[in-house]
Every structure is written in C-alpha cells, then in structure tokens.
Amino acid sequence: MSTSLDTTSGLTDAQYDEAIRVALARIETTVDRWLEDDVIDIDSARTGSMITLSLPNRSQLIVNAQPPLHELWLAARRGGFHFRHDLATGRWLDTRTGEEFFSLLSSCASEQGNCPGLQF
Template sequence: MTDLEFMDHAEALLKAVELTCDALNDTTEADIDAQRSGGMITLSFPGRSQIVINLQKPLHEVWLATRSGGYHYRWVDGAWRDTKSPTLFFDQLTQDASAQAGQPLHFAPA
C-alpha cells in the first residue's frame, strides 16, 4: 500500500467516526465530544473516560486506545483489521464506545 492509499483509507475512517459521533449526539443521549487534531480523534464521554484514535502514518496503521486496551489496525482485504486478532476496527470501537457511554452505540464505515 502506498502512503497516499493509506491516507485515503485512514481519512475515510476518521470522517466516518466524526459523522457517527454527530449522528449519535443527535439521536441518543450519548453526549460524545469528538475532538480532532490532525490525524488523531479523542472521544470524550460523560464520566471523563476517553477513546483515542490515532494514525500511525509510517507504519500504515490506525491505533485505538480504550479502557479495554490498545489495538493496532491495518487495511487488509477492504477493512481495518486488528494486527493480533480477527477483530475489525468498527466492531471494537462499537463495543468499547457502548461500554464507556453506558448505552448501545453503533459505529460503521461510511
């Protein structure tokens, strides 16, 4: 994968997260504060817990840090896949965001 291809896929992921947070804030009581700074998004939840999504450009990875742990994802076969398990990025984000928000939430690629 080229750097440009990575950035295209990674930017699509970050945009999907931002748009989903906006939609969840409009349709649920989740109250997620999504702050983006370059290649990083910090999701802040009531109770002051956070989820951090960070692009690792030299490695062509997206890193996800949540209460449950830290995860590294690479673009493989059309999806962001964990480097150590079969878990997909948006599945892990959905699970952890739901736990940290205290209600069911759903994140998916755009």
C-alpha cells in the same frame, strides 16, 4: 503525494492516507449523528489524524493514525489496539486478533459510555 509501496501493509502511502481519511470521517459523522439524535452526550476533538472521544463519565477513546507503520491505533479502557487496512475487504483489522476496527470501537464506546448498542 507519495506512491511508494509499504511492504508491511501492502498499501501505497496514498491508499493509506485515503483509508485513514474515510475512517476518521466515519467516526466524526457517527458522533455528530448521535448528538443530533440525543443518543449519547459524547465530545469529539480532532487534532490532525487523531480523534479523542470524551464520554459522559470522562473516560476517553483515542483513535490515532500511525503513518510510518500504515496502522490505525485505538486506545480504550480495554487496552491498546493496532489495526492494518485490508485492501481486499476495505476493513481495518487488529494485528493480533483480526477483529474489525469499527466493531471493536463500537463495543468499547458502548462499554465506556454505558450505552449499549452504539454502532459506528
């Protein structure tokens, strides 16, 4: 396990790996809960550190870890977004706007799934 410090994010590789693990687990747990509670029919497929969320209208949200950059990426109809983990707050923040990852993911899922109020 590497502990080298990445000067861009300020995280060690181990800290980044843990933050990614937690983020992806949160997504999977939320989707499972939505399916159990019959909130939305959404399919989640994970391949390594990438999760593809397929919504009822066949649109997709793709969340992907980018280890070399210590980033988390989101691809949605709105566009592509890059997030870095803020160690002080424990949140993933957009590198351009500062928007929080789970807030934006929730908005995109609500829009694309035509199901207002979805919250990761």
